[in-house]
Amino acid sequence: MRNKKIKFVPFWKKNNLVLKLFNIFGEKNIKLVGGAVRVALNNTKTKDLDFAVNMRPDLVKQKLEKNNIKFKDKSKGHGTISIFSKDYVIEITSLRKDIKTFGRKAKVGFINSFEEDAKRRDFTINSIYSDLEGNLFDPFDGVKDLIKNKIKFIGIPINRIKEDNLRLLRYFRFVGAYASNEEQLHLASLSACVENFSKIKTLSKERVQIEFNKLLLSKNVGFAFSILKKHNLLNFLIDGLQKMSNKSISSLNELPSEKIIRIAYLIKVTKIKTADLNKNIKIGNSNVVKLQNILSIKGLIKSENKAKINKYYYGEEVALTNYKLNQFINKKKVNNKILNVLKTWTAPKLPINGDDVIKYKKINGKEIGVVLSKIERWWVKNCFLPTRKECLKKLKSIKLTPRC
Numbered sequence: 001m002r003n004k005k006i007k008f009v010p011f012w013k014k015n016n017l018v019l020k021l022f023n024i025f026g027e028k029n030i031k032l033v034g035g036a037v038r039v040a041l042n043n044t045k046t047k048d049l050d051f052a053v054n055m056r057p058d059l060v061k062q063k064l065e066k067n068n069i070k071f072k073d074k075s076k077g078h079g080t081i082s083i084f085s086k087d088y089v090i091e092i093t094s095l096r097k098d099i100k101t102f103g104r105k106a107k108v109g110f111i112n113s114f115e116e117d118a119k120r121r122d123f124t125i126n127s128i129y130s131d132l133e134g135n136l137f138d139p140f141d142g143v144k145d146l147i148k149n150k151i152k153f154i155g156i157p158i159n160r161i162k163e164d165n166l167r168l169l170r171y172f173r174f175v176g177a178y179a180s181n182e183e184q185l186h187l188a189s190l191s192a193c194v195e196n197f198s199k200i201k202t203l204s205k206e207r208v209q210i211e212f213n214k215l216l217l218s219k220n221v222g223f224a225f226s227i228l229k230k231h232n233l234l235n236f237l238i239d240g241l242q243k244m245s246n247k248s249i250s251s252l253n254e255l256p257s258e259k260i261i262r263i264a265y266l267i268k269v270t271k272i273k274t275a276d277l278n279k280n281i282k283i284g285n286s287n288v289v290k291l292q293n294i295l296s297i298k299g300l301i302k303s304e305n306k307a308k309i310n311k312y313y314y315g316e317e318v319a320l321t322n323y324k325l326n327q328f329i330n331k332k333k334v335n336n337k338i339l340n341v342l343k344t345w346t347a348p349k350l351p352i353n354g355d356d357v358i359k360y361k362k363i364n365g366k367e368i369g370v371v372l373s374k375i376e377r378w379w380v381k382n383c384f385l386p387t388r389k390e391c392l393k394k395l396k397s398i399k400l401t402p403r404c
Contacts, residue, residue, distance in 0.1 A: 008043065009040065009134075010032075010132070011045045012040075017069075017083070017085050021051065022131075024063050024064075024069075025054075025063065027131055030051055031114065031129040031137065032130045034050040034126045035050065036130075038142075041143065047089055048088070049089070049091070050090075051090065052093055052094075052129065054112050056079075056094055057079040057094050060092060061073065071083045071092075078093075078096070078108055079108065079110060080092070080093040094110050095110065096108040096111060097117065097119065098163065114137055118154070119155065122164075122167050123152060123170075124140040124145045124153075124154055125142045125145050125151065125174070125178075128142040128143060140154050149178040149184045151175050151178060153167075153188075153192070157192035158192050165200065166207055168196060168200055169200060169208065169215065169237075171193045172224045173224070175220075175227065176219065176220050176221045178219075194233065197231075200237065206282050208237070208280075208281055209282045212281050216262045219253075221262075222249050222250050222251070222252040222253040223253075226246065226249050226250070229244065229249060237280065238276075238277055239272070240271075240272040240276070244269060244270050245269070248270075252265070256328075258321070258324075261321050263277070263291065267291060268295060274295070290317070290318060293314050293318045294318050295322075297319075300326055300330060300332065301322075304341045307341040307342050308384065309380055310323070311347060312384070319342055320342045320343065350376050351391045352372075352375060352388060352391045352395060360395055360396055367400070371395070371398060371400075375391055375394055379394075
């Protein structure tokens with residue numbers, strides 16, 4: 001049955017802009033589709049709303065302009081118009097079909113059939129359409145697959161993959177989001193992904209990184225990784241990831257759902273070099289430095305003062321991530337007092353500076369930094385308590401090595 005009445009909360013129905021869009025285009029001509037409908041059926045919400053509209057892009061723009069709705073058209077002829085409101089990020093796409101595909105890119109033709117439009121989507125769970133009130137149009141039984149947590153390509157899997165090789169990774173991302181055992185896997189979809197997974201290497205690292213992060217933060221990432229490992233696919237994502245142990249993989253779900261912690265964990269358990277990881281998935285040079293710092297801090301934080309020291313030298317994000325990661329790896333409970341220090345304690349400023357060093361020690365150049373570092377280490381070691389007067393006294397007591 002393609003038109004379905006299923007009880008769920010269409011969270012969008014009372015939003016003024018959404019109501020306006022349905023009024024502008026007419027309820028028969030516009031439907032929500034994809035992620036918004038999928039998450040609503042699971043009783044959750046999203047800020048991203050995708051609409052499919054039975055109208056050519058030029059007419060869509062005319063109607064929006066006439067109704068004073070600001071939009072951006074960056075689709076380069078693909079019929080997608082973006083609207084940014086305080087509540088939602090909205091995309092309105094004219095019904096279309098692929099005339100010719102070139103990997104990610106495609107030459108499209110505009111049509112007037114929601115069913116034909118659905119055929120070009122990736123998975124059945126993303127081809128469920130809804131009107132304002134939550135009445136569904138479900139041409140490929142996506143609701144049935146969603147209930148079973150089954151990720152299934154629309155039509156012939158290899159055809160959907162050829163349209164965009166990123167769907168190989170998206171498949172496992174959605175497996176991580178919904179599936180929890182092998183009985184839930186659609187074998188034809190899985191087989192097509194396994195056989196063609198090497199094509200991931202043809203994609204830009206930036207696109208892979210975005211999808212990989214979503215996989216890493218998915219509810220059942222451990223299960224998705226176990227399937228990737230079983231079929232020897234992990235190294236296609238990151239060189240060296242295949243050597244990750246089954247035990248480490250099963251622990252992924254238990255980690256805090258934070259991207260930086262989970263990436264740091266992958267590096268820690270596989271001993272992959274951070275710079276090498278950046279070559280595989282483009283995490284950016286700033287994140288490379290951040291991860292290197294997280295993994296360079298030695299020892300467990302057992303006291304509030306040690307927490308302050310780490311936060312002082314490395315900053316909140318690095319110190320906090322290091323603490324959570326090490327507590328997890330060493331099977332230690334998180335200490336709320338230490339956690340509170342890492343989150344709320346404000347590092348004080350060293351009471352003296354380079355001008356003081358010049359004044360009292362009559363030196364210049366690199367020697368100023370050397371002396372200041374000595375004072376700083378002493379001040380930190382003494383729990384940041386020494387006053388300016390005490391720091392100056394310490395400064396005066398430092399003996400400099402005579403120059404030759």
